[in-house]
Every structure is written in structure tokens, then in C-alpha cells.
Amino acid sequence: MELPQTAFKPDGGGVRIRVHAQPGAKISRIAGAYGETVKIAVATPPVDGKANKMLQKLLAQWLGVSASAVSLASGMTGREKVFAVSGVSADEAKSRLEKL
Numbered sequence: 001m002e003l004p005q006t007a008f009k010p011d012g013g014g015v016r017i018r019v020h021a022q023p024g025a026k027i028s029r030i031a032g033a034y035g036e037t038v039k040i041a042v043a044t045p046p047v048d049g050k051a052n053k054m055l056q057k058l059l060a061q062w063l064g065v066s067a068s069a070v071s072l073a074s075g076m077t078g079r080e081k082v083f084a085v086s087g088v089s090a091d092e093a094k095s096r097l098e099k100l
Contacts (some may be wrong), residue, residue, distance in 0.1 A: 006036045008094045014069075015093045017059070020044055020071035021079050023051035028058055030100045037080065038097060052076065056083065063088050063096050 007018045020034040025041035032039055044054040052072055060067040065087045075081030085093060 001030070001032050003030075003038050003098050004033050004036050005089065005093055007033075007038045008090040010090045011084060012086075014084060015088060015090040016073060017083045017093060019055065019074075019075075019081045019084060021046075021051060021055060021081055021084060028054065030062075030097055049076070052081070055081070059083055061087065062100060063093055 002065060009016045018037040020037040020039045022031060022041040023044060025043055027041065028043045029041050030038065031041045040055060040058070040086045042051050042054050042058065043051040044051045056072060057067055060070045063085060065085060069086045071084050073084040074083040088096075
């Protein structure tokens with residue numbers, strides 16, 4: 001699947017990834033592109049930040065970095081989010097997520 005290059009912005013020793021979250025889905029998966037973002041369906045409901053924590057965990061797993069290398073930079077309560085990921089470049093992150 002082709003993800004938009006604009007969703008991946010280099011950030012020092014890492015990348016910032018623009019995500020459109022779809023909480024409460026049947027399964028957690030990369031659902032493709034949503035405008036200029038990566039759409040991620042997550043099976044966790046949006047209650048008490050649980051969906052955000054699951055997104056953080058999934059991104060770490062999918063990108064091959066530790067959970068502490070992924071942080072929510074913006075979008076705590078909305079569907080549009082930006083995650084900061086250290087230890088992986090923008091091109092590597094895009095490539096790894098497209099392979100899923």
C-alpha cells in the first residue's frame with residue numbers, strides 16, 4: 001500500500017508521523033492513506049487515553065523501536081495526531097509501515 005510521503009517528516013534523529021486514528025475498530029491495522037495522513041484502525045476504544053497508548057505501542061512494534069521511542073506530540077483528544085518516533089528515519093518508517 002502506498003502511504004503519503006507528507007505524513008512522514010524528518011525530526012532530528014527520528015521522524016514525526018501524522019496519523020488519522022480510527023478507534024473502536026474490529027482489528028488494529030494500517031488502514032491506508034487518509035488525505036495527508038496514515039490511517040490507523042485500533043481495536044481499543046477512545047476511553048481514558050487507552051487508544052492513544054495502543055497506537056503508541058503498535059507504532060513501536062511495527063517500526064521496530066522501543067515503546068519509549070514513540071511519543072504523542074499532538075492530538076491527545078482528536079482523531080488527527082502526530083507521533084514523534086526516535087531511532088528511525090522518515091524513509092525507513094514509511095517503508096516499514098507500507099510493508100504491513
